[in-house]
Amino acid sequence: MRMILLIATLLFITACSPRYEIKTHYTQPISSTGKICLSKCEQNRQGCQERCDQHYNQCLSKAESNAKQNMNSMLNEYDRNMNGYERDINRYSSEMDRWQLRQDRLKDDYSHFDARCKDRRDNYACNKANELDDDLSSMYSSKPEEPSRPYKPTLSTQIEKFQENCSRKCNCVKGYDNCFVSCGGxxxxxxxxxxNCK
Known part of the structure; x- marks a missing residue:
């Protein structure tokens, strides 16, 4: 319990802490050769970004195509999982009925012996009530766990999943910055x- 409280506190503190970004200020070179050099840096950056965008768009298209091709197998897998889920939910339902019946009996017995313990101060009834109370408490740890219903895939979610690997991060700015400095900037x-600034 202490660990959970500590983690929750840390999460709260980090969620409220300030977030920073680094802004780059560019000072251009004064010389004419430096300025000519910078125009080449800009051309390289634009070319890099165009290639990056093109690669990204191709990746999106390929991901969509792959998602469409995989859709039938995903739906077949979903059907198999649903069949298993239906078996599991039927078993869970009957296990839950038995568990509930046992709990109801224990509650009835506990109420009977607890009332007898309080009314008559009967040692046997008091001991039995304590024993039944312990049994009731331990029952919750043996409560049947409801199976999770399978998630039915949709084409849009599959496309999103496949497109997660597509990225626009091509380090064009880093290349430009290196070029900028090499030109005298x-x-x-x-x-x-x-x-969350203070």
Missing amino acids: KLDYEKICVE
Whole structure:
């Protein structure tokens, strides 16, 4: 319990802590050769970004195509899982009925012996009531667990799942920054608070 409280406190603190982003300030070179060099950096950055966008769009299209091809097998797997789920839910239902019946009997017996213990101060009844109370408490740990219903896949969710691997991160800015510095430019970084600022 102490561990859960500690984790919850840490999560609360980190959720409320400030979030920062790094902003880059560019100081261009003064020389004309440096400025010509920078135009090549910009061309390279644009080319990198165009290739990146093209690769990203191809990845999205391929992911959609793969999702459509896999849809039938996913639905077949879902049907198999549903058959298993129906068997499991029937078994769970009968186990739950037996568990509930046993719990009801224990509650009735407990009520009887507890009342007798309180009214007559009967040692046997008091001991029996305590024993039944323990049995009732331990019953919750043996309560049947309801099976999880399988999730039915849809084409849109499958497309999303396949497209998760597609990325627009191509490090074009990093390449541009390196080129910018090699042309005589200067980079300055500023840490800016963007969320939960004090």
